[in-house]
Amino acid sequence: QKEVEQDPGPLSVPEGAIVSLNCTYSNSAFQYFMWYRQYSRKGPELLMYTYSSGNKEDGRFTAQVDKSSKYISLFIRDSQPSDSATYLCAMNPDTGFQKLVFGTGTRLLVSP
Amino acid sequence: EAGVAQSPRYKIIEKRQSVAFWCNPISGHATLYWYQQILGQGPKLLIQFQNNGVVDDSQLPKDRFSAERLKGVDSTLKIQPAKLEDSAVYLCASSLTREQFFGPGTRLTVL
Numbered sequence: 001q002k003e004v005e006q007d008p009g010p011l012s013v014p015e016g017a018i019v020s021l022n023c024t025y026s027n028s029a030f031q032y033f034m035w036y037r038q039y040s041r042k043g044p045e046l047l048m049y050t051y052s053s054g055n056k057e058d059g060r061f062t063a064q065v066d067k068s069s070k071y072i073s074l075f076i077r078d079s080q081p082s083d084s085a086t087y088l089c090a091m092n093p094d095t096g097f098q099k100l101v102f103g104t105g106t107r108l109l110v111s112p
Numbered sequence: 113e114a115g116v117a118q119s120p121r122y123k124i125i126e127k128r129q130s131v132a133f134w135c136n137p138i139s140g141h142a143t144l145y146w147y148q149q150i151l152g153q154g155p156k157l158l159i160q161f162q163n164n165g166v167v168d169d170s171q172l173p174k175d176r177f178s179a180e181r182l183k184g185v186d187s188t189l190k191i192q193p194a195k196l197e198d199s200a201v202y203l204c205a206s207s208l209t210r211e212q213f214f215g216p217g218t219r220l221t222v223l
Contacts, residue, residue, distance in 0.1 A: 008152065032210060043116070043203055043214035044155070088154050092210075099145075099168055100212060102154030 003027050006089055006103030015112050019076040023089035023103045026070065030101075031094035033065050035074045038086045038105065047087075048074065051094075079110045114138065116215030118204050124221045130192035133218045137185070137206030143167075144181055145212060146189050147203040155203055161187065194222045 006023045013019055021035075031052055036044035048063040050056045056063045062075040072091075076083055086105040117136040125131050137144050142163050147155035158177065160168040163184040172179070176195070181187040191198055201217040 004154075006154075036214075041216075041219070043205075043216045045214065046211055049211060090154070099157040099160060100155075102156070104152065104154050 001026060003101050004089060004091065004103040007106055008104050010107040010109050012109045012111065013079055015079060015081060015110055017079050017110070019079050019083070019108060019110075021074040021076075021087050021089075021106050021108070023072050024070055025072070025091060025101075027091075027093075027101075028067075028070070029093040029095075030091040032092050033063070033072050034090045034100070035061075035063055036088040036090060036102075038088060040085075044088055076108075079108075081110050081112050084108055084110050116204055116206055116213055118202075118215040118218055120218060121216065122219045122221075124223065125194055127196055127222050128193040130190065131194055131220060132188050132190045133202050133204075133220075135187045135189070135204030135215060137187070137204070138208075138213055141206035141208050141213075142184070143207045144187050145205040145207075146179055146187070147205065147214075149201045149203055149217070151200070158189070191220075194220075196222050198222050 004025045033050050035048045038044040053065045053067045060077045064073045086107045088105040089103040090100040144161045146158045149155040158172045159179045161181040164181045179189045199222045203217045205212040205214045
């Protein structure tokens with residue numbers, strides 16, 4: 001079993017839709033949870049960063065962490081064609097600068 | 113602020129040849145990471161440096177991969193000899209705190 005599971009997609013939605021992207025994980029030591037966006041032939045860029053459980057909102061993006069279920073989500077409101085990319089969840093424990101463990105990434109396609 | 117720089121952007125080699133990648137992190141970032149991203153997968157950490165010391169190289173195939181970080185700034189990752197399964201994007205990242213900033217990557221194709 002992988003430490004972090006993520007549906008690879010692709011997920012196709014029309015412009016303006018609400019998008020839900022999810023990851024599950026098995027390591028209860030994970031405390032920091034990140035979402036990265038990766039455009040084709042580019043490096044990942046950090047979108048959202050949360051610590052422990054709860055919600056965090058930044059513009060059209062909302063990140064949720066449910067540690068009891070070992071489940072994290074990223075919601076994108078009013079999706080735009082420019083949101084078309086691969087979204088990677090990543091996480092690490094709360095002990096020093098531990099390595100990030102990534103999901104496989106979900107490819108999102110937003111059509112005009 | 114300049115981002116993480118990597119070169120070359122693309123490299124095609126034959127199996128059993130050697131190859132080297134270069135990374136220049138964001139100025140002042142003490143921690144530097146090399147990740148391998150195989151097509152359709154998330155990045156996997158190969159090695160992590162804190163200044164010029166190795167913090168984690170548990171997933172680095174040491175029989176063929178080597179990395180160094182000169183004077184705690186630039187870093188090089190070398191593969192010798194390359195295998196077909198080394199075809200991937202090699203990403204360099206750096207961080208000052210927990211947030212990691214990634215470079216554009218080097219796409220390696222081994223024929």
